[in-house]
Amino acid sequence: xxxxxxxxxxxxxxxxxxxxxxxxxxxxxxxxxxxxxxSDSSTAILSSSSPRLKSLISDLFHERDLDILVEKFxxxxxxxxxxxKHRIYEVTIRRxxxxxxxxxxxxxxxxQKQFSDIAKEGFATRLILLYGRSNMFGHARKLFxxxxxxxxxxxxxxxxxxxxxxxxxxxxxxxxxxxxELAAEISxxxxxxxxxxxxxxxxxxxxxxxxxxxxxxxxRNGVVPTVITFNSLLxxxxxxxxxxxxxxxxxxxxxxxxVPDIISYNAKLRGLVAEGKTHEAMKLVNELRDRxxxxxxxxxxxxxxxxxxxxxxxxxxKVYTELGINGCAPNRWxxxxxxxxxxxxxxxxxxxxxxHESMNQKCSINAGIVQGVVNALVEESMTMIDEAKKIVxxxxxxxxxxxxxxxxxxxx
Numbered sequence: 001x002x003x004x005x006x007x008x009x010x011x012x013x014x015x016x017x018x019x020x021x022x023x024x025x026x027x028x029x030x031x032x033x034x035x036x037x038x039s040d041s042s043t044a045i046l047s048s049s050s051p052r053l054k055s056l057i058s059d060l061f062h063e064r065d066l067d068i069l070v071e072k073f074x075x076x077x078x079x080x081x082x083x084x085k086h087r088i089y090e091v092t093i094r095r096x097x098x099x100x101x102x103x104x105x106x107x108x109x110x111x112q113k114q115f116s117d118i119a120k121e122g123f124a125t126r127l128i129l130l131y132g133r134s135n136m137f138g139h140a141r142k143l144f145x146x147x148x149x150x151x152x153x154x155x156x157x158x159x160x161x162x163x164x165x166x167x168x169x170x171x172x173x174x175x176x177x178x179x180x181e182l183a184a185e186i187s188x189x190x191x192x193x194x195x196x197x198x199x200x201x202x203x204x205x206x207x208x209x210x211x212x213x214x215x216x217x218x219x220r221n222g223v224v225p226t227v228i229t230f231n232s233l234l235x236x237x238x239x240x241x242x243x244x245x246x247x248x249x250x251x252x253x254x255x256x257x258x259v260p261d262i263i264s265y266n267a268k269l270r271g272l273v274a275e276g277k278t279h280e281a282m283k284l285v286n287e288l289r290d291r292x293x294x295x296x297x298x299x300x301x302x303x304x305x306x307x308x309x310x311x312x313x314x315x316x317x318k319v320y321t322e323l324g325i326n327g328c329a330p331n332r333w334x335x336x337x338x339x340x341x342x343x344x345x346x347x348x349x350x351x352x353x354x355x356h357e358s359m360n361q362k363c364s365i366n367a368g369i370v371q372g373v374v375n376a377l378v379e380e381s382m383t384m385i386d387e388a389k390k391i392v393x394x395x396x397x398x399x400x401x402x403x404x405x406x407x408x409x410x411x412x
Contacts, residue, residue: 053081057088066096070104074111083117086126090133097134105134109143119151125161132165137174140165159188163197167204175201176210190221196229203236208245211236215252225256231263238271246271262293269302278306289326297328301337308341316341317350332363339369343376352377352387359394367402370395375408 056076063069073092076082096104109127117123124147131140144162147154159182166175179198183190195218202211211233218225230253237246246268253260265288272281281303288295300319307316320338323330335358342351355373358365370391377388388407395402 053079053085056082057085060088060092066099066101066104069095070101070107073108077108077111077115080117083112083115083123089126089130093130093134102134102136105131105136106139109139113150121147121153121155121158124150124152125158128158128161128165129168132161132168135169137165137169137171140169154186154188156188156191156194159183159186160191160193160197163194163201167197167201170204172201172205190223192218192223192226192229195223196226196232199229199232199236203232203239206240208233208236208240208242212245212248225252225258227253227258227261227264230258230260231267234264234267235270238267238274241271241274243271243275260293262288262296262299265293266296266298266302269299273302273306273309276306276310278303278310278312281306295326295328297323297331297334300326300328301331301333304334304337308337313341313345313347329361330357330363332358332365335363335365336369339365339373343372348373348376348380348384352384352391355391356394359399367404370402371405374405378408 056079060069060072060076063072069092082088092108093105096102096108109130112118112123112127118127124143128140128143131137131143140162144154144158147158152158162182163175163178166172166178175198179190179194182188183194195214199211199214202208202214215225215229215233218229230249233249234246237243237249250260252258253264265284269281269284272278272284285295285299285303288299300323303319304316307313307319316338320330320334323334335354339351339354339358342348342354351373355370374388374391377384377391385407392405392407395405
């Protein structure tokens with residue numbers, strides 16, 4: 001299968017956790033989209049940097065030798081202003097994690113302990129989170145335990161970062177243990193974010209009953225659930241096909257006056273589609289268009305998935321057309337849902353068109369799907385080979401990095 005080189009993807013849980021650390025905990029780690037490229041990241045960072053710092057960061061982004069990258073990064077870390085550029089830390093660590101260079105990740109992050117910033121909980125929290133996102137929870141826990149020796153306070157902020165690191169490392173049972181045992185040991189009082197992370201962990205474990213019971217614990221401790229809390233439960237219950245329990249969550253939301261957002265309704269849409277009720281899902285989307293919240297690309301993706309699963313390509317194509325009308329741009333998942341079905345139905349002209357559109361919009365879809373389009377075009381007829389060659393030429397260019405994409409035998 002062709003190799004697609006792109007940054008490690010974040011799941012929705014990771015993006016959500018990073019968002020609340022940014023906004024509500026004043027963390028410096030900014031959330032990024034799952035399709036962001038290194039070049040996009042470089043542009044974002046450089047735009048707010050001094051000329052000398054721009055040069056340092058640009059050099060790091062363009063360095064392809066990972067050993068040299070590590071040494072340059074450590075040297076650049078001597079600059080206080082560089083240490084404040086959180087995105088370059090994220091991108092560099094993600095590159096190293098993609099290459100499974102875990103020793104190099106440890107080398108870079110351990111190097112940061114020598115700076116006075118380590119006594120600031122926000123800086124230490126960033127390092128803990130970066131370890132977690134690299135599936136290095138043991139290192140995240142070690143750093144957390146060392147914070148008192150580094151003259152860094154341990155409040156609910158770093159405690160939540162440790163919980164997040166456990167979730168990102170898929171150490172879900174560890175989350176439940178730390179939540180109850182470590183908090184008491186270091187005298188940290190749980191906040192809404194702590195409870196939200198715990199619920200996420202239970203949902204990931206498939207322990208939906210335990211996840212729902214967290215609501216009762218929150219009530220006892222005077223912590224009011226937010227829409228994020230309920231969305232986690234909705235996604236968990238609908239994902240587990242526990243429709244009746246999902247309805248109980250809606251009742252709880254109404255009881256406390258929590259207003260659902262589009263993420264709440266998208267969970268319901270996915271639940272309806274999973275039950276084979278795409279027609280009902282379509283009705284719900286039409287209602288949301290009228291009364292809000294406004295459907296987003298994930299709402300329409302749910303419909304596309306439903307229609308494709310039913311073999312109803314015509315309605316799936318109509319939904320795709322309606323994306324632009326409703327002010328939504330297709331994303332990676334839109335194309336990954338639609339293209340295989342289009343190929344199966346034999347509409348190769350449309351498959352090629354969608355393939356080009358995905359690349360034009362920088363949606364890094366699975367390389368196997370792109371190769372599938374190329375293969376189908378070559379197998380169809382000689383008249384389609386030129387189109388296949390165009391896709392390969394575009395795909396292997398520096399802009400897209402589908403490095404393993406090639407014409408099958410007979411298409412040369």
